[in-house]
Amino acid sequence: MEAIAALPKNAQGKIDLSGSQYLHRVHFVVMSSGVETSLTVLRILGMTKTADKIIVALDVPSSNEALALVDQLRDQISFFKIGLQLYTAEGPEIVRTVLATGSKVWLDLKLYDIPNTVAGAVKSASHLGVHMLTIHLSGGSEMIRAATDARANDIVILGVTVLTSATEQTLREIGIADNVADQVLRLARLGTQAGIDGLVASPHEIKTLRGEFGDKIKIAVQGIRPSWAEPGDQKRFMTPREAIEAGADYIGIGRPITADRNPREALERILEELSLRS
Numbered sequence: 001m002e003a004i005a006a007l008p009k010n011a012q013g014k015i016d017l018s019g020s021q022y023l024h025r026v027h028f029v030v031m032s033s034g035v036e037t038s039l040t041v042l043r044i045l046g047m048t049k050t051a052d053k054i055i056v057a058l059d060v061p062s063s064n065e066a067l068a069l070v071d072q073l074r075d076q077i078s079f080f081k082i083g084l085q086l087y088t089a090e091g092p093e094i095v096r097t098v099l100a101t102g103s104k105v106w107l108d109l110k111l112y113d114i115p116n117t118v119a120g121a122v123k124s125a126s127h128l129g130v131h132m133l134t135i136h137l138s139g140g141s142e143m144i145r146a147a148t149d150a151r152a153n154d155i156v157i158l159g160v161t162v163l164t165s166a167t168e169q170t171l172r173e174i175g176i177a178d179n180v181a182d183q184v185l186r187l188a189r190l191g192t193q194a195g196i197d198g199l200v201a202s203p204h205e206i207k208t209l210r211g212e213f214g215d216k217i218k219i220a221v222q223g224i225r226p227s228w229a230e231p232g233d234q235k236r237f238m239t240p241r242e243a244i245e246a247g248a249d250y251i252g253i254g255r256p257i258t259a260d261r262n263p264r265e266a267l268e269r270i271l272e273e274l275s276l277r278s
């Protein structure tokens with residue numbers, strides 16, 4: 001992310017290059033009417049596009065906790081995800097407040113209802129000003145079409161195929177005989193035919209989906225882990241870098257950042273990891 005700040009005449013700046021080769025912390029002390037405030041701008045060299053792909057999931061129970069995270073992270077990234085936990089606790093007001101910081105919001109409510117109700121919710125989200133919204137593709141083509149027809153204000157509709165928590169056993173329980181990979185592809189085709197803008201995918205599905213749909217769709221992945229937070233079982237996760245190299249447009253990251261003792265440093269470590277060239 002590159003930030004340009006308009007500073008008053010009496011601003012003093014200090015550039016600290018000790019952090020890393022890629023992250024330059026620019027610390028400005030601003031004196032205004034005798035009051036000293038400070039502004040820290042991180043300039044991530046050559047990283048504008050990559051940093052814009054990172055979306056931090058605000059999976060916390062209250063506005064206070066969510067806004068504390070936004071405050072700590074918003075000079076490094078500009079996109080946050082609000083999901084069921086925070087939205088159910090705080091409602092549209094927290095969305096408005098995060099948007100008012102100049103950040104983008106992905107409203108991850110995974111809508112699944114009759115077409116008329118989903119269309120109404122898409123309209124409400126569009127007017128709220130969120131940038132992305134999720135729907136379940138298993139609602140069928142009529143529901144998906146109702147959602148895409150109701151889009152306004154350039155909202156991006158992402159479709160969820162099969163939840164990453166689901167297994168073949170889960171599909172059997174609900175009467176689906178296909179394996180997970182086939183069901184993902186079936187729903188992804190249904191979604192793209194009904195006009196969705198993108199898909200939420202497991203990192204391991206990126207290559208197949210990119211191969212099938214090319215650049216016509218956005219791909220957002222979640223459930224990924226930076227190398228330093230990776231658990232022993234590497235098969236279940238991908239690192240942010242692997243996901244970007246596989247072709248993800250957006251990477252949603254939650255706990256590796258939000259549950260860290262220092263979320264800001266955790267995000268910096270991820271951005272540094274992404275900037276390193278082999």
Ligand code: C5P
Pocket residue numbers: 057059083164165222223224252253254255256
């Ligand atoms: O696990 P983490 O805290 O990084 O999750 C961030 C977001 O990714 C959560 O909001 C969750 O909805 C989503 N997620 C997912 N599939 C997983 C793990 C998490 O979609 N396997």
